Amino acid sequence: MAFDKLELRDIEVWDGNFAAAQALRQCQIDVVAAYPITPSTPIVEGYAKFLADGYVEGEFVMVESEHAAMSGCIGASAAGGRVATATSSQGFALMVETLYQASGMRLPIILNVVNRALAAPLNVNGDHSDMYLGRDSGWIQFDAYSPQEAYDLNFIAFRVAEDHDVRLPAMVHQDGFMTSHTAQGVKTLDDDTAYGFVGDFKPMNDMLDLDHPVSHGVQTEEDWHFEHKARQHRDLMLNVAPKIQAAFDAFEKLSGRKYNMVEQYSMEDADVAVVCLGTSVETAREVALEMRKEGIKAGVVGIRVLRPFPFMKIAEVLKDVKAIAALDRSSPNGAPGMLFNEIAGALFNTDTKALLSGYVYGLGGRDLTKAHLRDLYKELQANVDAGKVTTQLQQFIGVRGPKLAFL
Amino acid sequence: MANKGWDEFEIGAMLRSFDGVVPNISTIHQEDRAYSLSNSFTASVADWRIEKPVFNKDYCIDCQFCWIFCPDISIISRDKKMIGVDMDHCKGCGICVEVCPTNPKSLLMFSEQTDEEEALGAWPAKDTSKPETKGDE
Amino acid sequence: MSEMKKIKNLKEFSTSADRFEGANLLCPGCAHSIIVREVLNATNDDLILSASTGCLEVCTAVYPYTSWDASWIHIGFENGSTAVAGAESMYKALKTKGRLKQPDRKPKFVSFAGDGASYDIGFQWISGCMERGHTMMHVVLDNEVYANTGGQRSSSTPIGSSATTSPAGRKSYGEKKNKKDMVSIMASHGIPYAAQVSPNKWKDMVKKIQHGLSVEGPSFINAISACTTEWKFDPKDTMAITDLATDSLVFPLYEIIDGHELNITYRPKNVVPVEEYLAAQGRFKHLFKDQYKYLIKEWQERVDAQWAYLQRREEARV
Numbered sequence: 001m002a003f004d005k006l007e008l009r010d011i012e013v014w015d016g017n018f019a020a021a022q023a024l025r026q027c028q029i030d031v032v033a034a035y036p037i038t039p040s041t042p043i044v045e046g047y048a049k050f051l052a053d054g055y056v057e058g059e060f061v062m063v064e065s066e067h068a069a070m071s072g073c074i075g076a077s078a079a080g081g082r083v084a085t086a087t088s089s090q091g092f093a094l095m096v097e098t099l100y101q102a103s104g105m106r107l108p109i110i111l112n113v114v115n116r117a118l119a120a121p122l123n124v125n126g127d128h129s130d131m132y133l134g135r136d137s138g139w140i141q142f143d144a145y146s147p148q149e150a151y152d153l154n155f156i157a158f159r160v161a162e163d164h165d166v167r168l169p170a171m172v173h174q175d176g177f178m179t180s181h182t183a184q185g186v187k188t189l190d191d192d193t194a195y196g197f198v199g200d201f202k203p204m205n206d207m208l209d210l211d212h213p214v215s216h217g218v219q220t221e222e223d224w225h226f227e228h229k230a231r232q233h234r235d236l237m238l239n240v241a242p243k244i245q246a247a248f249d250a251f252e253k254l255s256g257r258k259y260n261m262v263e264q265y266s267m268e269d270a271d272v273a274v275v276c277l278g279t280s281v282e283t284a285r286e287v288a289l290e291m292r293k294e295g296i297k298a299g300v301v302g303i304r305v306l307r308p309f310p311f312m313k314i315a316e317v318l319k320d321v322k323a324i325a326a327l328d329r330s331s332p333n334g335a336p337g338m339l340f341n342e343i344a345g346a347l348f349n350t351d352t353k354a355l356l357s358g359y360v361y362g363l364g365g366r367d368l369t370k371a372h373l374r375d376l377y378k379e380l381q382a383n384v385d386a387g388k389v390t391t392q393l394q395q396f397i398g399v400r401g402p403k404l405a406f407l
Numbered sequence: 408m409a410n411k412g413w414d415e416f417e418i419g420a421m422l423r424s425f426d427g428v429v430p431n432i433s434t435i436h437q438e439d440r441a442y443s444l445s446n447s448f449t450a451s452v453a454d455w456r457i458e459k460p461v462f463n464k465d466y467c468i469d470c471q472f473c474w475i476f477c478p479d480i481s482i483i484s485r486d487k488k489m490i491g492v493d494m495d496h497c498k499g500c501g502i503c504v505e506v507c508p509t510n511p512k513s514l515l516m517f518s519e520q521t522d523e524e525e526a527l528g529a530w531p532a533k534d535t536s537k538p539e540t541k542g543d544e
Numbered sequence: 545m546s547e548m549k550k551i552k553n554l555k556e557f558s559t560s561a562d563r564f565e566g567a568n569l570l571c572p573g574c575a576h577s578i579i580v581r582e583v584l585n586a587t588n589d590d591l592i593l594s595a596s597t598g599c600l601e602v603c604t605a606v607y608p609y610t611s612w613d614a615s616w617i618h619i620g621f622e623n624g625s626t627a628v629a630g631a632e633s634m635y636k637a638l639k640t641k642g643r644l645k646q647p648d649r650k651p652k653f654v655s656f657a658g659d660g661a662s663y664d665i666g667f668q669w670i671s672g673c674m675e676r677g678h679t680m681m682h683v684v685l686d687n688e689v690y691a692n693t694g695g696q697r698s699s700s701t702p703i704g705s706s707a708t709t710s711p712a713g714r715k716s717y718g719e720k721k722n723k724k725d726m727v728s729i730m731a732s733h734g735i736p737y738a739a740q741v742s743p744n745k746w747k748d749m750v751k752k753i754q755h756g757l758s759v760e761g762p763s764f765i766n767a768i769s770a771c772t773t774e775w776k777f778d779p780k781d782t783m784a785i786t787d788l789a790t791d792s793l794v795f796p797l798y799e800i801i802d803g804h805e806l807n808i809t810y811r812p813k814n815v816v817p818v819e820e821y822l823a824a825q826g827r828f829k830h831l832f833k834d835q836y837k838y839l840i841k842e843w844q845e846r847v848d849a850q851w852a853y854l855q856r857r858e859e860a861r862v
Contacts, residue, residue, distance in 0.1 A: 030638065031634050057641055061629070064669070064671065072626050073630060078630075080638070081637060098620065210645070215421065216615075216617040217619055218606065218607050218618065234413065431649075433560070433563055433588040434588060447565045448566065449567075450609055451567055474558045476578055478573060480564065486559070487556070487559060495567065500573035501779060
């Protein structure tokens with residue numbers, strides 16, 4: 001082994017980007033093909049420095065665009081080894097075509113997405129518009145709400161994606177700037193433990209197995225395409241969740257930190273609940289506790305695994321809640337927000353009497369404040385008291401100008 | 408090959424060229440290869456043809472122009488000798504006939520239905536109006 | 545430089561065991577296939593191959609069949625070159641880490657792409673690969689149009705050619721812009737080897753492929769691929785048209801070493817008038833109308849000027 005290990009303290013103070021870079025170092029990637037884009041750049045810069053200092057081996061290919069980054073990752077992954085990269089926003093949008101290609105080709109690439117707004121107008125700050133763009137791309141998707149989670153979820157992602165019963169690429173999302181550039185205490189794993197959790201890369205259908213030539217990325221027309229896409233969807237729907245759960249269980253044994261596909265906070269007897277992603281989850285948790293002191297039984301649901309969407313679990317967690325707010329940090333541009341739609345879909349055929357309303361917030365890095373959430377929980381309570389949604393179904397919160405509400 | 412269901416193939420639309428382990432295939436000719444059923448070698452495009460090349464080895468000088476310029480790997484050459492045409496893979500393009508340097512040519516196109524023996528029997532004589540050429544590079 | 549297979553003459557070459565298979569979906573008479581065979585047969589080394597979206601890819605890898613006897617990957621239109629660069633990077637990584645399954649075998653990395661995929665949509669990707677210095681070869685199958693989708697113009701389409709998006713008509717002679725000089729552009733990256741090849745001059749082509757495959761670093765090969773369907777000539781005439789292309793000097797054969805030393809590698813004994821080349825193809829037939837005839841003269845002047853330029857560069861050793 002021609003690389004050095006790093007001695008980490010039990011708790012390090014890392015921002016989300018550096019936490020992800022450390023996780024990638026500990027996983028010992030074989031090929032990283034990457035392109036810089038704010039706010040994900042420090043992940044690949046951190047990794048490059050580890051390579052330059054001899055803490056990792058392997059190839060680090062600084063390509064000429066994000067599309068080339070994912071293309072290089074696909075070629076490397078099909079060749080047969082552990083592959084990862086990171087991007088955001090415009091870069092993510094540029095590589096969207098290749099995201100579909102990677103998942104269709106069933107290649108276990110790990111992509112750290114540092115969520116940032118999509119232009120136009122141009123914006124470097126955090127929102128979920130890039131995350132939402134990749135919804136249907138066929139990738140497994142995890143969401144980290146903090147640097148700790150950005151660190152931990154990378155290990156989970158490698159272990160699940162590379163499993164031969166899964167063989168699907170995986171994203172680990174984290175909020176741009178709010179998580180990526182905010183330093184917090186991160187409980188670490190030592191190098192051997194971290195690597196041991198992920199394990200050695202086990203190749204499958206690898207091009208570099210010169211004794212077994214294979215063709216990857218062939219064409220399928222009307223007589224074959226549907227079967228291949230159906231198989232991909234089926235494997236995402238059936239094979240992945242049990243593997244994620246098993247990885248979460250194993251990780252809990254290892255670290256004491258427990259992850260769930262759907263994170264629930266103060267939900268046991270909640271009348272009103274907010275469902276959201278990213279750093280908003282932590283803000284909402286604090287506000288929910290405060291609302292409880294004021295007599296409102298408030299809870300928070302955080303989606304941990306966005307894909308495969310935890311349809312049944314969401315229905316189970318939410319159906320007996322009286323009023324639910326779906327918070328979407330991306331402009332749906334002419335429709336209800338993604339979380340609103342997916343929750344509505346999950347609840348529709350149940351016997352739920354829950355009231356569901358949607359909020360669009362935080363675009364382009366606009367802060368979601370505790371005051372916003374206090375008002376929001378009060379609106380939910382008002383809905384409960386009236387027995388119907390008392391506001392319009394979709395409201396924009398935190399935007400200057402006359403009130404914007406639709407539906 | 409019958410169209411299989413979603414549960415009957417390997418993931419990722421990945422295809423294997425051969426069955427089992429292959430040592431360096433560049434030293435093994437087609438007849439000795441363990442082709443997988445996914446290899447197009449096992450398929451045929453004979454039904455593309457409306458004309459076919461007929462090989463007359465009496466005139467052939469084994470120059471191998473037909474071998475190198477056949478797009479469909481349908482000129483079978485072994486030990487530097489032109490042996491014949493692979494009629495499963497020949498599309499009837501006619502390049503082999505055009506590049507054949509002998510006089511008369513050692514390959515000529517006939518309609519697909521023509522009997523080979525008849526074609527050989529009806530072979531044209533040397534064209535005396537053509538200049539002498541050598542079949543080399 | 546690694547040991548290359550010795551090929552003294554065509555008879556010796558004919559003992560090659562092809563790693564490309566028939567019963568694919570390429571048109572009868574397609575030159576892509578002839579080029580691919582010459583490239584693959586130039587070496588006995590293991591190969592890791594890619595193709596960008598285009599005729600070659602679409603006709604040789606349609607489920608449930610593959611025509612490739614070496615590992616092969618297609619991702620998309622722009623990125624065949626980058627796919628191979630990624631595989632080459634993985635090879636290097638696994639070698640460093642001692643995880644190669646066959647550590648004594650060093651494969652060659654070759655990407656194939658059409659002119660549309662290379663000159664246009666994949667330009668940046670190839671440039672990146674060349675600039676980063678991967679040990680790989682990019683081969684352009686240059687049929688001077690987007691053939692797979694029915695013959696639209698690309699930046700490789702030469703002046704006066706009638707393509708479906710630059711069609712000849714009563715008011716137009718077809719393509720107005722001249723062909724982009726990709727070989728010079730790629731050579732300007734300072735790569736060890738760039739060359740223009742033609743499948744009819746097989747010895748020249750195989751020598752160049754072998755050279756490109758044996759250098760450390762990237763090589764770029766532009767291969768003329770006469771397209772029976774889009775250039776509009778009879779399938780049996782593919783080699784005849786290719787002969788006209790090289791012998792009229794429309795498609796000169798040369799190489800550029802390390803980005804700045806140019807060698808002309810084929811000097812026709814009898815140079816054929818460009819008009820003969822144009823006359824043999826349907827895509828140029830409108831040039832023979834009175835209103836467009838002047839373009840034939842301009843074509844000859846341009847080819848002459850290009851040839852003079854190549855000779856000056858060769859003399860000056862730049």
